[in-house]
Amino acid sequence: MAEFVNFKEIDVKWQEAWEKEKIFQVSDQSKKPKYYVLDMFPYPSGAGLHMGHAFTYTLGDIYTRFKRLQGFNVLYPIGYDSLGLPAENAAIKNNTHPEDYTKKSIANFMKQQKAMGWSYDWSRALKTSDPEFYKWDQWIFLQMLEKGIAYRKKAPVNYCPKCESVLANEQVVNGKCWRHEDTDIEIKHLEQWFYNITKYVEPLLQGLEKLDWPERAKVLQKNWIGKSFGTEVIFNINNEDWKVFTTRPDTLYGVTFLVISAQHNRLFDLVTKEQKSKVEEFLKKLKSVSEKELENLEKEGVFTGAYAINPLTKEKVPVYAGNFVVADYASGMVMAVPSHDQRDFEFAKKYGINIKVVIQNKENNLDSKTMQRAYTENGILVNSEKFNGLNNRAAIDTITEYLQHMSLGKKTVQYKLRDWLISRQRYWGTPIPVVYCDKCGIVPLNAKDLPVTLPKDVKFGQGNPLKTNDSWVNTTCPKCKGKARRETDTMDTFVNSSWYYLRYCDPKNSKEIFDSSKVNHWCPIDQYIGGPEHITMHLIYIRFYTKVLHDLGLINFDEPALRYFTQGIVKAADGERMSKSRGNVIEPLDTIEKFGADALRFYLISNASPDKDVIWTDSGMQSSHKFIGKVYSFFENIRFGKDSEKFEHKINKTLKEFFDDVQNFKYNVSTIKLRALFETMQNEKTISKESANKYIQMLHVFCPHITEELWNRFGNKGFISQSTFDKVNESKINLKFDKEDQAIENLSEDLGKILKVIQDKRDNSISKAFVYVIPNELELLKDVSSIEKKTNLTIKVFAVNDKAKYDPENKAGKAKSNKPAIHLE
RNA sequence: GCAGGGGUUCCAGAGUGGUCAAAUGGGCGGGACUCAAAAUCCCGUGGUUCAGGCCUUCGAGAGUUCGAGCCUCUCCCCCUGCACCA
Numbered sequence: 001m002a003e004f005v006n007f008k009e010i011d012v013k014w015q016e017a018w019e020k021e022k023i024f025q026v027s028d029q030s031k032k033p034k035y036y037v038l039d040m041f042p043y044p045s046g047a048g049l050h051m052g053h054a055f056t057y058t059l060g061d062i063y064t065r066f067k068r069l070q071g072f073n074v075l076y077p078i079g080y081d082s083l084g085l086p087a088e089n090a091a092i093k094n095n096t097h098p099e100d101y102t103k104k105s106i107a108n109f110m111k112q113q114k115a116m117g118w119s120y121d122w123s124r125a126l127k128t129s130d131p132e133f134y135k136w137d138q139w140i141f142l143q144m145l146e147k148g149i150a151y152r153k154k155a156p157v158n159y160c161p162k163c164e165s166v167l168a169n170e171q172v173v174n175g176k177c178w179r180h181e182d183t184d185i186e187i188k189h190l191e192q193w194f195y196n197i198t199k200y201v202e203p204l205l206q207g208l209e210k211l212d213w214p215e216r217a218k219v220l221q222k223n224w225i226g227k228s229f230g231t232e233v234i235f236n237i238n239n240e241d242w243k244v245f246t247t248r249p250d251t252l253y254g255v256t257f258l259v260i261s262a263q264h265n266r267l268f269d270l271v272t273k274e275q276k277s278k279v280e281e282f283l284k285k286l287k288s289v290s291e292k293e294l295e296n297l298e299k300e301g302v303f304t305g306a307y308a309i310n311p312l313t314k315e316k317v318p319v320y321a322g323n324f325v326v327a328d329y330a331s332g333m334v335m336a337v338p339s340h341d342q343r344d345f346e347f348a349k350k351y352g353i354n355i356k357v358v359i360q361n362k363e364n365n366l367d368s369k370t371m372q373r374a375y376t377e378n379g380i381l382v383n384s385e386k387f388n389g390l391n392n393r394a395a396i397d398t399i400t401e402y403l404q405h406m407s408l409g410k411k412t413v414q415y416k417l418r419d420w421l422i423s424r425q426r427y428w429g430t431p432i433p434v435v436y437c438d439k440c441g442i443v444p445l446n447a448k449d450l451p452v453t454l455p456k457d458v459k460f461g462q463g464n465p466l467k468t469n470d471s472w473v474n475t476t477c478p479k480c481k482g483k484a485r486r487e488t489d490t491m492d493t494f495v496n497s498s499w500y501y502l503r504y505c506d507p508k509n510s511k512e513i514f515d516s517s518k519v520n521h522w523c524p525i526d527q528y529i530g531g532p533e534h535i536t537m538h539l540i541y542i543r544f545y546t547k548v549l550h551d552l553g554l555i556n557f558d559e560p561a562l563r564y565f566t567q568g569i570v571k572a573a574d575g576e577r578m579s580k581s582r583g584n585v586i587e588p589l590d591t592i593e594k595f596g597a598d599a600l601r602f603y604l605i606s607n608a609s610p611d612k613d614v615i616w617t618d619s620g621m622q623s624s625h626k627f628i629g630k631v632y633s634f635f636e637n638i639r640f641g642k643d644s645e646k647f648e649h650k651i652n653k654t655l656k657e658f659f660d661d662v663q664n665f666k667y668n669v670s671t672i673k674l675r676a677l678f679e680t681m682q683n684e685k686t687i688s689k690e691s692a693n694k695y696i697q698m699l700h701v702f703c704p705h706i707t708e709e710l711w712n713r714f715g716n717k718g719f720i721s722q723s724t725f726d727k728v729n730e731s732k733i734n735l736k737f738d739k740e741d742q743a744i745e746n747l748s749e750d751l752g753k754i755l756k757v758i759q760d761k762r763d764n765s766i767s768k769a770f771v772y773v774i775p776n777e778l779e780l781l782k783d784v785s786s787i788e789k790k791t792n793l794t795i796k797v798f799a800v801n802d803k804a805k806y807d808p809e810n811k812a813g814k815a816k817s818n819k820p821a822i823h824l825e
Numbered sequence: 826g827c828a829g830g831g832g833u834u835c836c837a838g839a840g841u842g843g844u845c846a847a848a849u850g851g852g853c854g855g856g857a858c859u860c861a862a863a864a865u866c867c868c869g870u871g872g873u874u875c876a877g878g879c880c881u882u883c884g885a886g887a888g889u890u891c892g893a894g895c896c897u898c899u900c901c902c903c904c905u906g907c908a909c910c911a
Contacts, residue, residue, distance in 0.1 A: 027856070110883075164880055174907095174908085176833080196863080214829095214830095215829065215830080216830065216906080217903080218829095219828060219906085220828090220905095220906060220907080221828050222828090223827090223828065223829095223906075223907055223908095224906095224907080226907090226910065228910075228911090230911080244911085245910090245911070246911060247910095247911065250909080259911090267876095270911055297867095322909095323909090324909045324911095325909085325910090325911075326909080326911090327910085329910045330910075330911075333909090333911095335911075336911085343911080344911090414910075414911090415908055416907095434897070520856085532905085532906090535906090536907090606850070607838075607850080607851085608837070608838055608839090609839085611840085612838085614837095615834095615836095615837070617850095617851070619850090619851055619852080620837085620850065620851060623850060623851070624850090626865095627850095662875065666839095668838080668839075668849085669839065669840095669848090669849090671849085672839075672848065672849045673848095673849095675849070675850085676848085676849080735850045739844095745874095746844085746877095749877080750877040751874090751877075752877085753876080753877045754876045754877050754880085755876090755877095756874095756876095756877095765874095790855090790867095795904065818844075819877080820877095822876075822877070822878095824876080825893085
């Protein structure tokens with residue numbers, strides 16, 4: 001009975017044994033093939049483990065245990081993404097130092113992680129707030145600087161007033177901060193550190209092809225990178241060439257104005273004296289608008305006073321500054337064709353700008369004076385001089401070639417991906433290892449002087465805390481030994497997670513970032529597991545870093561993770577996210593206390609495919625608990641005997657399917673098959689120890705504690721955690737047994753239906769059933785005891801050609817294949 | 826708008842050409858046990874009833890096929906992501 005089993009006790013017993021024997025420590029040297037499973041490391045918050053953690057890390061642990069039992073030498077490390085703003089903010093709130101806060105959080109986390117039975121190699125644990133770790137962030141930065149990948153520039157950047165820091169493009173979600181859904185991003189023009197990720201845009205795009213990732217993840221990254229083909233057209237403004245990117249050079253003759261981004265850093269080069277005040281007024285208004293809803297922002301603009309010359313028509317068209325043009329995409333300036341682009345059309349109507357039709361089609365005769373909206377379909381060029389009559393699709397190439405020929409433009413490619421802004425004006429991050437020297441300017445530190453550690457003594461509350469420690473800020477220039485000032489910005493926390501997976505391969509190396517041979521042995525990650533929210537942030541950065549480190553010759557692969565699995569979310573019973581404010585949170589630790597870690601693990605994966613959301617139900621949780629209890633008590637005092645042939649068939653077949661299902665994360669399907677097999681097992685007279693071992697090995701990946709206990713009770717040597725699966729014995733798999741089951745089930749069903757009808761009509765006097773089958777099906781029904789038990793009938797089965805059969809009603813003739821005839825009395 | 830993923834029986838969720846009225850779990854109904862309840866166990870759970878049948882179901886419609894939940898097309902709906910990217 002489930003109640004009598006003290007799961008908690010078993011959990012702790014084996015968790016301690018595993019730890020004591022260090023059985024999950026993995027050696028770099030092994031005869032076994034390597035396998036690297038990685039869960040994205042957690043951000044250690046003071047709140048501890050939540051159900052989402054319990055779910056995602058259990059998925060990884062199951063996969064790891066599965067791979068171990070398959071005979072792989074599995075690297076399964078864990079660490080803490082412990083630098084970052086939330087720790088800083090939480091510390092400020094609790095009036096402690098981020099370092100103390102983080103230390104406490106990690107200790108708490110670790111305890112809880114162990115209670116889940118996750119089989120990490122704790123000897124490799126790392127935390128990013130450790131100077132021995134972030135030292136290498138700084139080292140990588142210096143490498144990047146040397147290669148020109150790290151650089152400083154003044155640019156319009158996203159600033160979150162709540163974070164009091166700038167953000168990367170990836171961290172802006174719908175114009176808001178990724179951490180503060182209620183906070184609008186402000187655009188500031190600041191000089192900041194960037195990583196030149198756009199240099200790697202093509203490898204990032206092409207690398208996707210060879211990855212075994214969910215389609216969704218690949219598409220998301222593709223869209224984020226946003227490659228588009230087009231033409232760069234040169235417009236002359238005030239005797240200066242300005243490049244404008246367009247995907248529609250076929251409409252070039254219809255350009256009636258240009259729009260430059262209001263955030264463009266050269267905007268005022270164009271603004272005339274007369275228009276200056278109007279433009280400034282417009283910009284002021286823009287700022288207040290950005291604090292409201294960005295979504296339905298109307299397209300607005302203001303005339304700059306400048307005119308551009310259309311390279312083909314030589315016409316002069318006005319240049320406007322507009323709020324809808326993205327400053328740092330392409331050249332930050334667009335050509336506007338109101339007749340064939342709806343946005344441009346609305347803008348032209350609003351400001352009374354000329355409209356010129358250049359594409360016509362036979363059915364509709366467009367007239368610029370009467371048209372109600374832009375015509376965006378295809379057609380034939382008109383008003384386009386020598387290109388008149390061309391199909392507009394064809395004209396895209398023709399006109400581009402002509403521009404190229406005349407040196408007025410060229411074919412080009414644009415991407416949405418921007419360079420990665422890594423500066424943060426906050427304390428709890430990796431210090432950027434440069435100084436500002438009055439004489440030498442920006443000077444990087446020497447690698448031997450790393451790490452630049454965070455000073456503990458700083459004041460929080462106003463601006464960047466690092467600026468408050470003068471003795472830290474004031475330093476000497478490594479070049480001229482003169483006075484210098486340290487960079488007080490720290491790095492985006494995402495730099496840490498961009499290469500942590502490499503450090504796990506050689507976590508204690510104090511001489512170099514890692515031993516390349518170790519990293520090349522373990523990497524790339526064979527199976528990476530994490531949430532979908534990381535696809536356009538972390539997973540872009542980690543791929544970028546990998547490519548950079550590859551090009552630096554440090555590693556011999558250029559993709560971090562070949563396979564990636566995205567898990568779903570654990571939702572509360574009401575279908576909402578679990579949250580304190582909703583009061584619907586179920587705590588993993590409470591659940592373990594009540595049901596044991598195995599039952600929780602089993603429950604979390606038995607509901608649905610793990611890439612789907614799990615909706616928590618107490619009854620489901622209880623059902624898993626019940627099942628685990630039944631299995632445990634079944635085996636607890638079992639006496640082994642022999643397997644029936646049928647059972648040998650079943651266990652081998654299940655094992656075979658199990659390999660396939662678990663390999664493909666169909667954990668839920670596996671749990672069902674284990675339930676079914678358990679039912680069969682209960683009806684067997686005896687089973688062998690070998691089969692029992694097979695069964696608990698399968699169950700072990702989901703429920704490591706009770707299976708460890710049973711393994712031990714069975715008298716096996718060593719740990720089940722370190723055992724390996726037997727090969728599937730294909731010769732024992734005989735589909736005959738499945739047919740037999742099918743035949744029994746069919747007959748049982750038929751009898752049931754007949755009895756139901758009869759019993760309604762007559763009284764219950766039926767006690768015997770005579771069954772007539774076609775001869776070659778006779779042996780499928782040789783054991784009908786289960787049906788006899790169920791129906792309370794005595795059953796006799798005959799072959800139809802059996803001369804000695806009892807068949808008073810002469811039913812035997814009705815027997816068909818898979819459909820025996822039946823006589824009841 | 827664009828892209829991706831989906832719509833399965835009361836719910837969750839398996840299932841991708843025949844043995845599918847469709848696994849499994851939950852819920853619900855019935856039964857056993859009990860003085861009773863809880864727990865546990867067994868049975869049932871689209872309709873209908875004629876002895877194992879018949880009819881209707883897997884978002885809607887059309888098609889391919891001897892045969893479709895599963896393949897093709899069109900449409901509807903839901904979720905997710907990007908969103909003024911020129």
